[in-house]
Amino acid sequence: MILNDIRLYVDDRPDEEIFRVHHGVFTDPELFELEIKYIFGRTWxxxxxxxxxxxxxxxxxxxxxxxxxxxxxxxxxxxxxxxxxxxxxxxxxxxxxxxxxxxxxxxxxxxxxxxxxxxxxxxxxxxxxxxxxxxxxxxxxxxxxxxxSYKGMIFGSLSPDVPELGEFLGDLRFYIDCAMEQGPEGMEFVPGRTRYTYEANWKLQMDNGLDFYHLTSTHTSFLDVQARRRLGEGNLEARQFDWQRRMAQEAGTFQFANGHSATWMRQAEPTKRPIYPLIDEIRARVGELKADWMLNMMRNATVFPNMQMADSTSLLIRTFRPITVDRTEMSVHCLAPIGESVERRAWRLRQFEDFFNPSGLATPDDTVVYEDCQRSLKSQPLGWLQGYERGLDAITPGSDAMAKSAGLSTVNCVAGTFEMQNEVCFHPPHREWVRLMAAGIEGRKAYP
Ligand code: FES
Ligand SMILES: [Fe+2]
Missing domain, CATH: 2.102.10.10 (Rieske [2Fe-2S] iron-sulphur domain)
Incomplete structure (x- = not known):
């Protein structure tokens, strides 16, 4: 280990508005071995x-x-x-x-x-x-x-010493409900999946899944294509959302216990979602609140340690599996209601492949920047990275108005405009990383 105490790797001082992550978290092979044992070996x-x-x-x-x-x-x-x-x-x-x-x-x-x-x-x-x-x-x-299982999602643990799954997920369950209750007969993966590896640490994906800040710099070609589609050019069949309109909306993040984190952003084009024609049935079945969140909210969530759900351009579930300290396998599935009509399934798939496929307009951009980060982090150690303090000044401890309106008990929240693009939503998984690593190294149980 580069540092002599695992707690030093995440410099977390809320009172002083400091949160920094040491580069070794992404590059140290010794820490990687401990992660396999004390994180993946001891949680859901x-x-x-x-x-x-x-x-x-x-x-x-x-x-x-x-x-x-x-x-x-x-x-x-x-x-x-x-x-x-x-x-x-x-x-x-x-x-x-x-x-x-x-x-x-x-x-x-x-x-x-x-x-x-x-x-x-x-x-x-x-x-x-x-x-x-x-x-x-x-x-x-x-x-x-x-x-x-929770709402049709199966989780497993190599260790018996984990809390009940529902307790582990906490109020992040609301985000799972909003994904898994869209179909009257449940949800399924659209047949097929994409699987690919990138030459970088698994936690670069962990952070990026909730990273709004990179959109306007990493995905400029995607945004350029959207701008042309707005003028009626190009592949209109993809029914892509108008990101210029989206960026004018309210947005925020929720921090949950046990390492989970989530973002929300209002989106102004409900008619573009493939569940739109069915929204009355959905509302009658799941209630006004969840139906509203399914249709009118863009939602991204990280289920610690390595699963993410997104309902942004399309509804997806991805996992990122650590293979070595600088090699990760991504598996990405498009999630859809069981029994969906051929037309709505095609609608969903055109949106999914537009952004998320390895051949899509966004995914290759992300993979390249992860590999850029990894190359620098291991050859030119940067000490503590500065990518975690954006939005620190905007934290509401506990639950803010948005969390309360959804009945969620959160550790803390940030709300504002899209432009804030806060990075404090990356704190829960890194805090949980330190907690589990310290418990393992010090011979304590993962969950007290
Ligand atoms: S039968 Fe399975 S390893 Fe020999
Ligand atoms: Fe991205």
Whole structure:
């Protein structure tokens, strides 16, 4: 470690309006190893949607940092999550992204497991002359310590010492509700997903997911294209929002407990959202407040540590998986109501691919700047970075009027115009990073 106390990495002095993050947080391989252990090994991590494993024996594979995970619905309908590693010698048990299978057979020596993770065949068992001890061993797949769902989102934890999922999410649940309650039959990922890696630290995405400040400098080509579309030129089928109008709106951020953070911005073009034709049904089902937030508010949220939801140009869920200190895998899914009509699905997809696809008008810009940051941070250490104090002077402790109007209990809030583009919404995940790292290093439980 570059600094001798983990607490020094985030210089957090609210009374003096100071918040700085040390470059080592993004570049130190030793800290990275501790993150895998004390953050990804000891908190809830998003695994997938219940609708991805709708039928008995459906499965998906995913990751908690470096740990491969097999998520199944077993024959009895129960959701299970296992380490996707064979008990024989550790090889990958299920190599597919998703599918439906009663059994998963390891490709190495052929041990087979059912969808509930039970061993069903040890190949050539009778001829094996195993010793006396062997039958007393548990040969089943290793289950995760905790698996719970909220509104169709499944989370897992490698550690048993985590709070109940609902308590962990706190009032960020309102943001999840506003995403997951849009469809009368629930929500699903549009088939297919984009997955790509970038050569930089996972926390650059963690910050960027709520970063309004970069829009007018990083995404200038996107904004130029929008300006031309405003004049009636180009791909109007994308039904892109008028960002000039958006930037004139009220905006703000909420800080939640346990590392979560969220932004909101009023948006003036509700008719461009693909849920617009269904808003009466939605209002009747979820109530006025949530329907208003679904339609009239641009919402971005970070669910600590590595999942983000955005309902800005389109409704998306992304995860960013740490692979090494300077390599991260992004998985991005377009979220949509189950049973959506072909027309509205096409409408949604044109908006999604316009901005978010790796071939879209925004995503490559972000990836390039993360890699620029990482290159400099590791070759020319900058000490404490200055990108966290914008908006510090505008903090309202506790819940402000906007939070209260949505019934949210927040740690603190900022509200203003879009131009403030505050960076204090990045504080909760970095504070939680220090808290969990210190607890791990000092041998304390992650959650008291
Ligand atoms: S590692 Fe799976 S059967 Fe040998
Ligand atoms: Fe961006």
């Amino acid at each position: 991590v998003f695994l997938g949607l219940e609708s991805q494993i709708r039928k008995p024996n459906d499965f998906i594979t995913t990751w908690i940092a470096r740990t491969p995970i097999l998520l199944t619905r077993d024959a009895g309908g129960k959701v299970n999550a296992f380490v996707n590693a064979c008990r024989h010698k550790g090889s990958t048990v299920c190599r597919s992204d998703q599918g439906n299978s009663k059994f998963h057979t390891c490709a190495y020596h052929g041990w087979a497991y059912d969808a509930a993770g039970r061993i069903v065949d040890i190949k050539d068992r009778p001829m094996g002359r195993y010793g006396r001890n062997f039958d007393s061993l548990d040969h089943n797949l290793l289950p995760l310590a905790r698996v719970q």
